[in-house]
Amino acid sequence: MNSWTIFKVTAMVGLASEVIYYAYKKKFIRKLANVLRLAWWSSLDHLQVIQQLQQEYFYKVLFFPDEKYPCLFYSWKGGCDAANCPYAHTETNFKILGDYLYSAKQSLDVCVYTISSSVLCNIILDVHETGVLVRIIVDDESDNFTGSMIQKLRENGIQLRTDKSSFLMHHKFVIIDQEVLINGSFNWTRSAITANNENVLITNQPNLVKPYKGEFDKLWKTFAPKSGLSIKRSSHHSDRQ
Numbered sequence: 001m002n003s004w005t006i007f008k009v010t011a012m013v014g015l016a017s018e019v020i021y022y023a024y025k026k027k028f029i030r031k032l033a034n035v036l037r038l039a040w041w042s043s044l045d046h047l048q049v050i051q052q053l054q055q056e057y058f059y060k061v062l063f064f065p066d067e068k069y070p071c072l073f074y075s076w077k078g079g080c081d082a083a084n085c086p087y088a089h090t091e092t093n094f095k096i097l098g099d100y101l102y103s104a105k106q107s108l109d110v111c112v113y114t115i116s117s118s119v120l121c122n123i124i125l126d127v128h129e130t131g132v133l134v135r136i137i138v139d140d141e142s143d144n145f146t147g148s149m150i151q152k153l154r155e156n157g158i159q160l161r162t163d164k165s166s167f168l169m170h171h172k173f174v175i176i177d178q179e180v181l182i183n184g185s186f187n188w189t190r191s192a193i194t195a196n197n198e199n200v201l202i203t204n205q206p207n208l209v210k211p212y213k214g215e216f217d218k219l220w221k222t223f224a225p226k227s228g229l230s231i232k233r234s235s236h237h238s239d240r241q
Contacts, residue, residue, distance in 0.1 A: 057205045060100075062093040064186065064198035070094050072119055076102060076126075093200075094193050097186075098123055100176060100202055107133045109175040109216045113168065114142035114150070115188040121149035125156055136160045137219055139169035147190075161223040165231070171219075173212055181209045 071087035073080040075095050080087075088095070101108065101123050108127055115121060115138065128134045136153065140162035143150050154160055163169040174182040184200035192198050203209070222231060 058203060059205070060096070060202040062096060062184075062200040062202070064093055064192060064200070065194045065196060066092040066094050067194070068092070069190070069194055070098070070119065072122065076123070094119075097182070097200060097202075100180065100182060101127060101174070103180075104132045104176045106177045107135070107175075108177075109135050109213075109220075110188075111137040111169070111171040111173050111216055111219065112188045113139050113170055113172065114145050114148060115153070116145060116147040116149060117188050117190050117193065118149065119193075120188045121152060124153060124158065128156065128158055134158050135216075135220060137169065137171075137216070137223060138162055140164055161220060161225075163219075164223055171215075173216075175209065175213055175216060178213060179209060180204045181212050183212065 066088065068086075068088035070092055071080050071082075071085050071089055073082075074085070074087070074089045075098060080089065098119070101120075104127050108124070110124070115124075115136070124134060124136070136158060138150060138160065142148055142162070150160065172184060172186055172188075176182070180202065181204070182200060182202050184198065186192050186198040186200045187196075221227065
């Protein structure tokens, strides 16, 4: 290999190294900014901040029931001044779940069986009022359930579609800003918060978020008024095979 060839190879290696370095630097700075923003918003301690810096994606697991229903004013309305407030003034699992819902800046896609929790309904309306695009898919019988909040959501301009089927809409997932997935057994009812044994997984892992985004978009299109589309189902629906 002559000296000119060696020079060209060396120059190309040096240029590639510079490109890789600056790409890494840019990505790290962006990650650092996101973590600091999250730390400021959710009051993470220093150990959690370090853990966020060490990993690009996060996972959060919540288990229910909580001992008490959350105080809406304490949790998200700037504080509660009631002398004997009967609701929780602590960092409950539902408080954490609500924090993630309130973090939506662009879109909030909700696919659940029904919504009968007034607190969850109020969170959705608050997020909607900030200009976030809210879309909800529920079971078509949810309007008839005791305590259903579906009509209230419609009356306040929330985009809402139902499954148009005798079969259950049994999904229980939420996608925040097309980047964060909330999924688990948790129904959007008061019982799910303070009575039932429930689980919730929250993550921004793209390999998990992407298929849920695809499922929501498919269902949203299928359940559009007069779409003419339907979900193919087996002719056999017994639990015994």
